Amino acid sequence: MAGSFITFEGGEGAGKSTQIERLKSRLERLSHPVLVTREPGGSPRAEQIRSFILEGQAKQFGPFAEALLFAAARIDHLDKTIEPALRRGTHVLSDRFADSTRAYQGSLGNVDSGLIDGLERVALKGTRPDLTFILDLPAEVGLSRAGQRRASKGEGVDRFEQEDLSFHQSLRQAFLAIARSSPRRCAVINADRSADEVEEAVWAIIGERLPRLTTNPARPLDVA
Template identity: 80%
Template sequence: MAGRFITFEGGEGAGKSTQIARLKGRLEQLGHPVLVTREPGGSPLAEEIRSFILAGHAKPLGPFAEALMFAAARIDHLDKTIEPALRNGTNVLCDRFADSTRAYQGSSGAIAPSLIDDLERVTLAGTKPDLTFILDLPAEVGLARAGERRARKGEGVDRFEDEDLSFHQSLRQAFLGLAKAAPQRCAVINADQSPDEVEAAIWATLRERIPELTQRVARSLDVA
Protein backbone atom coordinates (compact mmCIF):
# COMPACT_ATOMS: atom_id res chain seq x y z
CA MET A 1 0.00 0.00 0.00
CA ALA A 2 1.38 3.39 -0.99
CA GLY A 3 2.19 5.95 1.65
CA ARG A 4 0.34 9.23 2.10
CA PHE A 5 1.85 12.52 0.99
CA ILE A 6 1.17 15.45 3.35
CA THR A 7 2.57 18.93 2.83
CA PHE A 8 2.82 21.97 5.10
CA GLU A 9 2.62 25.48 3.70
CA GLY A 10 2.50 29.02 5.07
CA GLY A 11 4.45 32.22 5.45
CA GLU A 12 7.66 32.81 7.35
CA GLY A 13 7.52 31.91 11.04
CA ALA A 14 4.29 29.93 10.76
CA GLY A 15 5.72 27.00 12.73
CA LYS A 16 5.82 24.38 9.99
CA SER A 17 8.96 22.65 11.24
CA THR A 18 7.58 22.39 14.78
CA GLN A 19 4.29 20.91 13.65
CA ILE A 20 5.90 18.50 11.21
CA ALA A 21 8.10 17.15 14.00
CA ARG A 22 5.08 16.77 16.29
CA LEU A 23 3.00 15.01 13.65
CA LYS A 24 5.89 12.71 12.81
CA GLY A 25 6.14 11.70 16.48
CA ARG A 26 2.43 10.98 16.79
CA LEU A 27 2.30 8.93 13.61
CA GLU A 28 5.36 6.90 14.56
CA GLN A 29 3.86 6.19 17.98
CA LEU A 30 0.97 4.57 16.12
CA GLY A 31 3.38 2.46 14.07
CA HIS A 32 3.23 4.40 10.79
CA PRO A 33 6.51 4.80 8.86
CA VAL A 34 7.27 8.48 8.24
CA LEU A 35 9.79 10.41 6.18
CA VAL A 36 10.27 14.15 6.79
CA THR A 37 11.66 16.24 3.95
CA ARG A 38 11.62 19.85 2.73
CA GLU A 39 11.62 22.16 -0.26
CA PRO A 40 13.64 23.48 -1.77
CA GLY A 41 15.88 20.57 -0.90
CA GLY A 42 15.26 16.99 0.13
CA SER A 43 17.84 15.41 -2.19
CA PRO A 44 21.55 16.18 -2.74
CA LEU A 45 21.08 18.14 -5.97
CA ALA A 46 17.99 19.92 -4.66
CA GLU A 47 19.90 20.97 -1.52
CA GLU A 48 22.57 22.59 -3.71
CA ILE A 49 19.87 24.51 -5.58
CA ARG A 50 18.32 25.50 -2.22
CA SER A 51 21.58 27.05 -1.05
CA PHE A 52 21.89 29.03 -4.28
CA ILE A 53 18.31 30.36 -4.13
CA LEU A 54 18.17 31.22 -0.43
CA ALA A 55 21.49 33.02 -0.63
CA GLY A 56 19.77 35.41 -3.04
CA HIS A 57 21.87 34.54 -6.10
CA ALA A 58 18.80 33.84 -8.26
CA LYS A 59 16.86 36.97 -7.30
CA PRO A 60 18.48 39.25 -9.94
CA LEU A 61 17.31 36.78 -12.61
CA GLY A 62 13.65 37.42 -11.76
CA PRO A 63 10.75 35.31 -10.43
CA PHE A 64 10.44 33.08 -13.49
CA ALA A 65 14.09 32.01 -13.29
CA GLU A 66 13.57 31.28 -9.60
CA ALA A 67 10.49 29.24 -10.44
CA LEU A 68 12.50 27.21 -12.95
CA MET A 69 15.16 26.51 -10.33
CA PHE A 70 12.52 25.42 -7.83
CA ALA A 71 11.08 23.15 -10.53
CA ALA A 72 14.47 21.57 -11.21
CA ALA A 73 14.97 20.96 -7.50
CA ARG A 74 11.44 19.54 -7.20
CA ILE A 75 11.93 17.07 -10.04
CA ASP A 76 15.05 15.66 -8.38
CA HIS A 77 13.35 15.66 -4.98
CA LEU A 78 10.40 13.70 -6.35
CA ASP A 79 12.58 11.24 -8.24
CA LYS A 80 15.14 10.59 -5.51
CA THR A 81 13.18 11.01 -2.26
CA ILE A 82 9.40 11.44 -2.32
CA GLU A 83 8.20 8.91 -4.91
CA PRO A 84 10.46 6.02 -3.74
CA ALA A 85 9.26 6.54 -0.16
CA LEU A 86 5.58 6.61 -1.17
CA ARG A 87 5.96 3.46 -3.26
CA ASN A 88 7.57 1.77 -0.27
CA GLY A 89 4.55 2.55 1.91
CA THR A 90 6.22 5.37 3.83
CA ASN A 91 4.17 8.46 4.66
CA VAL A 92 5.92 11.65 3.56
CA LEU A 93 5.66 14.94 5.46
CA CYS A 94 7.08 17.78 3.39
CA ASP A 95 7.90 21.32 4.53
CA ARG A 96 6.69 23.26 1.46
CA PHE A 97 5.92 21.93 -2.02
CA ALA A 98 4.41 23.19 -5.28
CA ASP A 99 1.97 25.56 -3.54
CA SER A 100 4.93 27.62 -2.36
CA THR A 101 6.00 28.20 -5.95
CA ARG A 102 2.48 29.34 -6.78
CA ALA A 103 2.44 31.69 -3.80
CA TYR A 104 5.99 33.07 -3.84
CA GLN A 105 6.79 33.22 -7.56
CA GLY A 106 3.23 33.07 -8.90
CA SER A 107 0.96 35.38 -6.96
CA SER A 108 3.71 37.44 -5.34
CA GLY A 109 6.13 37.24 -8.26
CA ALA A 110 3.49 38.13 -10.87
CA ILE A 111 4.03 35.07 -13.08
CA ALA A 112 0.93 34.27 -15.12
CA PRO A 113 -1.13 31.43 -13.55
CA SER A 114 -1.22 29.61 -16.89
CA LEU A 115 2.57 29.54 -16.97
CA ILE A 116 2.69 28.20 -13.42
CA ASP A 117 0.11 25.57 -14.44
CA ASP A 118 2.30 24.40 -17.32
CA LEU A 119 5.42 24.31 -15.18
CA GLU A 120 3.64 22.38 -12.44
CA ARG A 121 2.20 19.86 -14.89
CA VAL A 122 5.66 19.03 -16.24
CA THR A 123 7.33 19.05 -12.83
CA LEU A 124 4.86 16.98 -10.83
CA ALA A 125 3.92 14.48 -13.55
CA GLY A 126 0.74 13.65 -11.63
CA THR A 127 2.16 13.50 -8.10
CA LYS A 128 0.19 15.71 -5.73
CA PRO A 129 -0.28 15.83 -1.96
CA ASP A 130 -3.13 13.91 -0.36
CA LEU A 131 -3.47 16.71 2.18
CA THR A 132 -1.97 20.17 2.55
CA PHE A 133 -1.96 22.05 5.84
CA ILE A 134 -1.74 25.81 5.36
CA LEU A 135 -0.57 27.38 8.61
CA ASP A 136 -2.04 30.87 8.59
CA LEU A 137 -1.16 33.88 10.74
CA PRO A 138 -0.67 37.65 10.24
CA ALA A 139 2.51 38.39 8.32
CA GLU A 140 3.90 40.70 11.00
CA VAL A 141 3.50 37.96 13.63
CA GLY A 142 5.28 35.42 11.46
CA LEU A 143 8.14 37.76 10.66
CA ALA A 144 8.60 38.54 14.36
CA ARG A 145 8.75 34.83 15.13
CA ALA A 146 11.22 34.25 12.31
CA GLY A 147 13.39 37.07 13.65
CA GLU A 148 13.40 35.54 17.14
CA ARG A 149 14.35 32.17 15.68
CA ARG A 150 17.24 33.67 13.72
CA ALA A 151 18.48 35.48 16.84
CA ARG A 152 18.49 32.23 18.82
CA LYS A 153 20.41 30.42 16.11
CA GLY A 154 22.67 33.32 15.15
CA GLU A 155 21.49 33.23 11.55
CA GLY A 156 20.96 36.02 9.01
CA VAL A 157 17.88 36.60 6.88
CA ASP A 158 17.44 34.49 3.77
CA ARG A 159 16.29 35.55 0.31
CA PHE A 160 12.58 35.63 1.19
CA GLU A 161 12.65 36.73 4.81
CA ASP A 162 14.41 39.86 3.58
CA GLU A 163 11.36 40.99 1.56
CA ASP A 164 9.22 43.85 2.93
CA LEU A 165 5.99 43.47 4.90
CA SER A 166 3.75 44.06 1.89
CA PHE A 167 5.33 41.06 0.11
CA HIS A 168 4.57 38.82 3.08
CA GLN A 169 1.04 40.16 3.39
CA SER A 170 0.37 39.36 -0.27
CA LEU A 171 1.96 35.96 0.31
CA ARG A 172 -0.53 35.21 3.08
CA GLN A 173 -3.43 36.10 0.80
CA ALA A 174 -1.96 33.91 -1.93
CA PHE A 175 -1.92 30.87 0.35
CA LEU A 176 -5.49 31.54 1.49
CA GLY A 177 -6.51 31.82 -2.16
CA LEU A 178 -4.91 28.47 -2.93
CA ALA A 179 -6.79 26.88 -0.03
CA LYS A 180 -10.07 28.32 -1.28
CA ALA A 181 -9.40 26.98 -4.78
CA ALA A 182 -8.63 23.45 -3.54
CA PRO A 183 -10.74 22.87 -0.40
CA GLN A 184 -10.72 19.08 -0.69
CA ARG A 185 -6.92 18.99 -0.52
CA CYS A 186 -6.12 22.02 1.64
CA ALA A 187 -6.92 22.75 5.27
CA VAL A 188 -6.25 26.16 6.76
CA ILE A 189 -4.99 26.01 10.35
CA ASN A 190 -4.90 29.07 12.60
CA ALA A 191 -1.21 29.28 13.49
CA ASP A 192 -1.64 32.39 15.63
CA GLN A 193 -2.10 30.30 18.77
CA SER A 194 0.01 28.04 20.97
CA PRO A 195 1.91 25.11 19.40
CA ASP A 196 -0.26 22.69 21.39
CA GLU A 197 -3.44 24.24 19.99
CA VAL A 198 -2.07 24.14 16.45
CA GLU A 199 -1.08 20.50 16.91
CA ALA A 200 -4.57 19.63 18.15
CA ALA A 201 -6.18 21.33 15.15
CA ILE A 202 -3.90 19.47 12.74
CA TRP A 203 -4.66 16.13 14.38
CA ALA A 204 -8.41 16.78 14.33
CA THR A 205 -8.21 17.59 10.62
CA LEU A 206 -6.17 14.45 9.95
CA ARG A 207 -8.80 12.36 11.76
CA GLU A 208 -11.42 13.79 9.40
CA ARG A 209 -9.46 13.73 6.13
CA ILE A 210 -7.22 10.62 6.44
CA PRO A 211 -8.62 8.70 9.42
CA GLU A 212 -6.51 5.58 8.87
CA LEU A 213 -3.38 7.54 9.79
CA THR A 214 -4.79 8.33 13.23
CA GLN A 215 -5.26 4.64 14.03
CA ARG A 216 -2.66 2.16 15.18
CA VAL A 217 -1.15 -0.09 12.53
CA ALA A 218 -1.98 -3.11 14.72
CA ARG A 219 -5.80 -2.91 14.69
CA SER A 220 -6.12 -5.05 17.77
CA LEU A 221 -4.60 -2.27 19.86
CA ASP A 222 -6.58 0.65 21.23
CA VAL A 223 -6.65 3.79 19.08
CA ALA A 224 -4.82 6.76 20.64
Protein backbone atom coordinates in the same frame (compact mmCIF):
# COMPACT_ATOMS: atom_id res chain seq x y z
CA MET B 1 -0.45 0.29 0.43
CA ALA B 2 1.14 3.54 -0.70
CA GLY B 3 2.04 6.14 1.87
CA SER B 4 0.20 9.43 2.32
CA PHE B 5 1.79 12.67 1.13
CA ILE B 6 1.16 15.63 3.46
CA THR B 7 2.54 19.12 2.91
CA PHE B 8 2.72 22.16 5.17
CA GLU B 9 2.55 25.67 3.71
CA GLY B 10 2.40 29.20 5.05
CA GLY B 11 4.37 32.38 5.53
CA GLU B 12 7.61 32.89 7.42
CA GLY B 13 7.41 31.95 11.09
CA ALA B 14 4.15 30.04 10.75
CA GLY B 15 5.53 27.06 12.68
CA LYS B 16 5.67 24.53 9.86
CA SER B 17 8.76 22.70 11.07
CA THR B 18 7.41 22.50 14.63
CA GLN B 19 4.11 21.01 13.52
CA ILE B 20 5.79 18.59 11.11
CA GLU B 21 7.95 17.22 13.93
CA ARG B 22 4.94 16.92 16.21
CA LEU B 23 2.90 15.11 13.57
CA LYS B 24 5.86 12.84 12.85
CA SER B 25 6.07 11.92 16.54
CA ARG B 26 2.35 11.14 16.75
CA LEU B 27 2.42 8.97 13.65
CA GLU B 28 5.53 7.11 14.80
CA ARG B 29 3.93 6.40 18.17
CA LEU B 30 1.24 4.60 16.18
CA SER B 31 3.95 2.62 14.33
CA HIS B 32 3.56 4.45 11.02
CA PRO B 33 6.73 4.83 8.92
CA VAL B 34 7.36 8.55 8.34
CA LEU B 35 9.80 10.60 6.25
CA VAL B 36 10.25 14.34 6.84
CA THR B 37 11.58 16.44 3.97
CA ARG B 38 11.57 20.04 2.74
CA GLU B 39 11.55 22.36 -0.25
CA PRO B 40 13.54 23.69 -1.80
CA GLY B 41 15.77 20.73 -1.07
CA GLY B 42 15.07 17.20 0.10
CA SER B 43 17.60 15.49 -2.19
CA PRO B 44 21.32 16.17 -2.83
CA ARG B 45 20.90 18.10 -6.09
CA ALA B 46 17.84 19.93 -4.81
CA GLU B 47 19.78 21.02 -1.72
CA GLN B 48 22.41 22.57 -3.98
CA ILE B 49 19.70 24.54 -5.77
CA ARG B 50 18.23 25.52 -2.38
CA SER B 51 21.49 27.19 -1.36
CA PHE B 52 21.68 29.11 -4.64
CA ILE B 53 18.10 30.41 -4.26
CA LEU B 54 18.04 31.23 -0.55
CA GLU B 55 21.39 33.02 -0.70
CA GLY B 56 19.71 35.38 -3.17
CA GLN B 57 21.85 34.49 -6.17
CA ALA B 58 18.80 33.72 -8.35
CA LYS B 59 16.89 36.92 -7.50
CA GLN B 60 18.73 38.95 -10.16
CA PHE B 61 17.29 36.70 -12.88
CA GLY B 62 13.68 37.38 -11.88
CA PRO B 63 10.70 35.38 -10.55
CA PHE B 64 10.33 33.13 -13.62
CA ALA B 65 13.95 32.00 -13.37
CA GLU B 66 13.37 31.28 -9.68
CA ALA B 67 10.26 29.27 -10.58
CA LEU B 68 12.32 27.24 -13.09
CA LEU B 69 14.93 26.52 -10.44
CA PHE B 70 12.29 25.46 -7.94
CA ALA B 71 10.79 23.15 -10.57
CA ALA B 72 14.19 21.61 -11.30
CA ALA B 73 14.78 21.00 -7.61
CA ARG B 74 11.27 19.55 -7.26
CA ILE B 75 11.84 17.04 -10.06
CA ASP B 76 14.92 15.66 -8.31
CA HIS B 77 13.17 15.77 -4.92
CA LEU B 78 10.25 13.73 -6.25
CA ASP B 79 12.42 11.27 -8.16
CA LYS B 80 14.96 10.63 -5.42
CA THR B 81 13.03 11.11 -2.18
CA ILE B 82 9.26 11.50 -2.25
CA GLU B 83 8.05 8.95 -4.78
CA PRO B 84 10.31 6.06 -3.60
CA ALA B 85 9.13 6.63 -0.03
CA LEU B 86 5.46 6.69 -1.00
CA ARG B 87 5.85 3.49 -3.03
CA ARG B 88 7.29 1.61 -0.06
CA GLY B 89 4.39 2.73 2.15
CA THR B 90 6.13 5.52 4.03
CA HIS B 91 4.13 8.66 4.84
CA VAL B 92 5.90 11.79 3.62
CA LEU B 93 5.65 15.12 5.44
CA SER B 94 7.11 18.02 3.46
CA ASP B 95 7.89 21.54 4.66
CA ARG B 96 6.65 23.36 1.52
CA PHE B 97 5.93 22.00 -1.94
CA ALA B 98 4.47 23.27 -5.22
CA ASP B 99 2.02 25.67 -3.55
CA SER B 100 4.94 27.79 -2.40
CA THR B 101 6.06 28.33 -5.98
CA ARG B 102 2.51 29.26 -6.93
CA ALA B 103 2.34 31.74 -4.05
CA TYR B 104 5.84 33.26 -4.10
CA GLN B 105 6.70 33.31 -7.81
CA GLY B 106 3.18 33.06 -9.24
CA SER B 107 1.04 35.42 -7.18
CA LEU B 108 3.76 37.72 -5.83
CA GLY B 109 6.23 37.46 -8.72
CA ASN B 110 3.46 37.87 -11.30
CA VAL B 111 4.56 34.80 -13.22
CA ASP B 112 1.64 33.88 -15.47
CA SER B 113 -0.58 31.19 -13.94
CA GLY B 114 -0.47 29.26 -17.20
CA LEU B 115 3.31 29.06 -16.96
CA ILE B 116 3.06 27.90 -13.35
CA ASP B 117 0.52 25.26 -14.42
CA GLY B 118 2.91 24.07 -17.13
CA LEU B 119 5.84 23.83 -14.72
CA GLU B 120 3.70 21.83 -12.31
CA ARG B 121 2.65 19.37 -15.03
CA VAL B 122 6.28 18.78 -15.99
CA ALA B 123 7.67 18.61 -12.44
CA LEU B 124 4.91 16.78 -10.59
CA LYS B 125 3.97 14.20 -13.24
CA GLY B 126 0.67 13.66 -11.47
CA THR B 127 2.02 13.48 -7.91
CA ARG B 128 -0.05 15.70 -5.65
CA PRO B 129 -0.31 15.94 -1.87
CA ASP B 130 -3.15 14.02 -0.28
CA LEU B 131 -3.49 16.83 2.25
CA THR B 132 -2.01 20.31 2.54
CA PHE B 133 -2.06 22.31 5.75
CA ILE B 134 -1.99 26.08 5.30
CA LEU B 135 -0.71 27.49 8.59
CA ASP B 136 -2.18 30.98 8.70
CA LEU B 137 -1.28 33.92 10.91
CA PRO B 138 -0.74 37.69 10.53
CA ALA B 139 2.46 38.50 8.67
CA GLU B 140 3.73 40.72 11.50
CA VAL B 141 3.46 37.84 13.97
CA GLY B 142 5.19 35.41 11.62
CA LEU B 143 8.09 37.76 10.89
CA SER B 144 8.56 38.42 14.62
CA ARG B 145 8.69 34.68 15.29
CA ALA B 146 11.10 34.14 12.40
CA GLY B 147 13.36 36.89 13.75
CA GLN B 148 13.40 35.34 17.22
CA ARG B 149 14.22 31.93 15.72
CA ARG B 150 17.11 33.36 13.69
CA ALA B 151 18.49 35.18 16.72
CA SER B 152 18.39 32.03 18.85
CA LYS B 153 20.25 30.07 16.17
CA GLY B 154 22.59 32.84 15.07
CA GLU B 155 21.28 32.66 11.49
CA GLY B 156 21.08 35.41 8.87
CA VAL B 157 18.07 36.56 6.86
CA ASP B 158 17.37 34.49 3.75
CA ARG B 159 16.21 35.61 0.29
CA PHE B 160 12.51 35.77 1.20
CA GLU B 161 12.60 36.82 4.85
CA GLN B 162 14.29 40.08 3.83
CA GLU B 163 11.26 41.21 1.80
CA ASP B 164 9.13 44.00 3.31
CA LEU B 165 5.93 43.60 5.33
CA SER B 166 3.61 44.22 2.38
CA PHE B 167 5.22 41.30 0.54
CA HIS B 168 4.48 38.96 3.44
CA GLN B 169 0.94 40.30 3.84
CA SER B 170 0.32 39.57 0.17
CA LEU B 171 1.90 36.16 0.59
CA ARG B 172 -0.60 35.32 3.32
CA GLN B 173 -3.47 36.20 0.99
CA ALA B 174 -1.92 34.13 -1.81
CA PHE B 175 -1.90 31.01 0.37
CA LEU B 176 -5.48 31.62 1.48
CA ALA B 177 -6.48 31.93 -2.18
CA ILE B 178 -4.82 28.59 -2.93
CA ALA B 179 -6.77 27.02 -0.06
CA ARG B 180 -10.04 28.41 -1.42
CA SER B 181 -9.27 27.04 -4.88
CA SER B 182 -8.49 23.52 -3.58
CA PRO B 183 -10.74 22.96 -0.55
CA ARG B 184 -10.66 19.16 -0.77
CA ARG B 185 -6.88 19.10 -0.54
CA CYS B 186 -6.17 22.13 1.66
CA ALA B 187 -7.02 22.79 5.29
CA VAL B 188 -6.41 26.24 6.78
CA ILE B 189 -5.19 26.16 10.38
CA ASN B 190 -5.12 29.23 12.63
CA ALA B 191 -1.44 29.32 13.61
CA ASP B 192 -1.73 32.44 15.77
CA ARG B 193 -2.00 30.41 18.99
CA SER B 194 0.07 27.98 21.02
CA ALA B 195 1.93 25.13 19.35
CA ASP B 196 -0.12 22.66 21.40
CA GLU B 197 -3.39 24.11 20.11
CA VAL B 198 -2.17 24.05 16.51
CA GLU B 199 -1.02 20.46 16.93
CA GLU B 200 -4.48 19.38 18.11
CA ALA B 201 -6.11 21.20 15.20
CA VAL B 202 -3.78 19.43 12.75
CA TRP B 203 -4.52 16.04 14.32
CA ALA B 204 -8.28 16.67 14.16
CA ILE B 205 -8.01 17.31 10.41
CA ILE B 206 -5.93 14.16 9.99
CA GLY B 207 -8.75 12.26 11.69
CA GLU B 208 -11.30 13.72 9.28
CA ARG B 209 -9.35 13.53 6.03
CA LEU B 210 -6.91 10.61 6.52
CA PRO B 211 -8.43 8.49 9.32
CA ARG B 212 -6.23 5.47 8.58
CA LEU B 213 -3.30 7.45 9.98
CA THR B 214 -4.92 7.70 13.42
CA THR B 215 -4.76 3.95 14.06
CA ASN B 216 -1.90 1.49 14.40
CA PRO B 217 -1.52 -0.25 11.01
CA ALA B 218 -0.48 -3.43 12.83
CA ARG B 219 -3.81 -3.47 14.65
CA PRO B 220 -6.58 -3.09 12.06
CA LEU B 221 -10.02 -2.12 13.29
CA ASP B 222 -12.45 -4.98 13.77
CA VAL B 223 -15.02 -5.22 11.00
CA ALA B 224 -18.52 -6.02 12.20
